[in-house]
Amino acid sequence: MLKKRGEFKVREFRTTDLERVIWINETCLPENYTPSFYLQHHFEHPKAFLVAEVNGEVVGYVMCRIELGLSNIKFGLARKGHIISIAVLPEYRRRGIGETLMRKAMEAMRKYGATEYYLEVRVSNIPAINLYRKLNYKIVKRIPGYYLDGEDAYVMARPS
Numbered sequence: 001m002l003k004k005r006g007e008f009k010v011r012e013f014r015t016t017d018l019e020r021v022i023w024i025n026e027t028c029l030p031e032n033y034t035p036s037f038y039l040q041h042h043f044e045h046p047k048a049f050l051v052a053e054v055n056g057e058v059v060g061y062v063m064c065r066i067e068l069g070l071s072n073i074k075f076g077l078a079r080k081g082h083i084i085s086i087a088v089l090p091e092y093r094r095r096g097i098g099e100t101l102m103r104k105a106m107e108a109m110r111k112y113g114a115t116e117y118y119l120e121v122r123v124s125n126i127p128a129i130n131l132y133r134k135l136n137y138k139i140v141k142r143i144p145g146y147y148l149d150g151e152d153a154y155v156m157a158r159p160s
């Protein structure tokens, strides 16, 4: 197995990745989606739905969309980049893949006109919270019982 940071490639999701991305999502997260949900995001914002490959095999993904709504960081409306889902297979973690997926997704959302980014994260998900803090996201609110099992979410956000 590759151990060094940087020995991976990030590219846009293709429809042929769908089955693998769904499998990664179901392996890593309790929040799962229908195939059409993934495809909708791919068709609407193809540059902001990315996968990471190691030796030609997809090992992680990030899926995003752009929304017009109330800003999470200032008064008024904003064009917000929403990170819907991100996951890296357990054996490929801690080598910079999640951080690179986030950075490239943010770049893409900026190109789509996002002036801020946000996401929801389980209050117990320390690896993910640390990743977002490292990227300068701040906790802007806590949503009680956001997840199906009753766990609270933090909303974390930052300007673009």
Ligand SMILES: CC(C)(COP(=O)(O)OP(=O)(O)OC[C@H]1O[C@@H](n2cnc3c(N)ncnc32)[C@H](O)[C@@H]1OP(=O)(O)O)[C@@H](O)C(=O)NCCC(=O)NCCS
Residues within 6 Å of the ligand: 028, 029, 086, 087, 088, 089, 092, 093, 094, 095, 096, 097, 098, 099, 100, 120, 121, 122, 125, 126, 127, 128, 130, 131, 132, 134
């Ligand atoms: C969150 C996740 C995507 C991070 O992916 P990753 O490829 O391991 O992340 P990186 O190697 O790029 O780590 C970047 C930073 O995140 C933080 N981090 C990542 N894993 C961590 C861990 N296990 N413990 C503490 N901090 C961690 C660190 O700050 C790290 O920076 P450092 O390596 O300089 O210390 C991955 O753990 C994952 O897929 N988790 C399951 C799915 C999930 O929870 N998704 C988020 C839902 S909101």
